[in-house]
Amino acid sequence: MHRPEIVLPCLDEADALPGVLAGLPPGWPVLVVDNGSVDDTAAVARAHGARVVAEPRRGYGAAVHTGLVNATSELVAFLDGDGSLDAAALPGMADEVASGRADLAVGRRVPDPGSWPWHARAGNALISAELRRRGVAVHDIAPIRVARRDALLGLEIADRAFGYPLELLLRAGSAGWRIDERPVRYSRRGGGRSKVSGSVAGTARAVRDMAGLLR
Numbered sequence: 001m002h003r004p005e006i007v008l009p010c011l012d013e014a015d016a017l018p019g020v021l022a023g024l025p026p027g028w029p030v031l032v033v034d035n036g037s038v039d040d041t042a043a044v045a046r047a048h049g050a051r052v053v054a055e056p057r058r059g060y061g062a063a064v065h066t067g068l069v070n071a072t073s074e075l076v077a078f079l080d081g082d083g084s085l086d087a088a089a090l091p092g093m094a095d096e097v098a099s100g101r102a103d104l105a106v107g108r109r110v111p112d113p114g115s116w117p118w119h120a121r122a123g124n125a126l127i128s129a130e131l132r133r134r135g136v137a138v139h140d141i142a143p144i145r146v147a148r149r150d151a152l153l154g155l156e157i158a159d160r161a162f163g164y165p166l167e168l169l170l171r172a173g174s175a176g177w178r179i180d181e182r183p184v185r186y187s188r189r190g191g192g193r194s195k196v197s198g199s200v201a202g203t204a205r206a207v208r209d210m211a212g213l214l215r
Helices: 017-022 041-047 060-070 087-098 118-133 149-154 164-174 200-214
Strands: 005-010 030-034 051-054 075-078 104-111 145-148 179-186
Touching (some): 005 041, 041 051, 051 060, 060 075, 087 179, 118 200
Parallel strands (some): 005 030, 005 075
16 A cells, blocks of 8 residues: 555645654655645745645635545545644554554644634534534544545535535544544644634634534
8 A cells, every 4th residue: 555645735834834844754745735825835845845736716625625636645644734733643543544444534632732722622622522412423623634535535525615624524424434533732833823723713714614514
């Protein structure tokens, strides 16, 4: 089996990318999806050996879907490009899927002090509780996951905004996927401010996008 390809959806992450790319598992192919950045995200990614594709339609789901479509490995890993999530968790997550023990491996954030604002944590907890009520046994909607590329495409996830990771979990649960959730260290981002948790307004937009999927 080929090594998993890591997809990094990025919007203005030029400052964080060098550290993120340096911390990835050695030898794994990397695909950076430039989601309309106005900084040097694409140039920095290429300078550090990553393949780059552009997705001008703004939206987390749009960037992730474009990465999935353009990935070439059987297994695909997804990780935010801001340096907040510990990529050291990826090999273990990939092993769970490659071995057949799980269909989807996801992270459960273990935050460093001050890394996860109260409003983002509260919104995440509410959505996760609703998922568990519906039989999807997760405690986080973390943006780090590993699955088989063809299987993900087969879920036909439609959301192209912040609701993408929730729709993925809902569809995976409905399809009977075995989900492995494991702790992942969550620290302060490598540069700039989060588009979601960096403000109450950003968190509210994400919760709004997700809430529409739970009706």
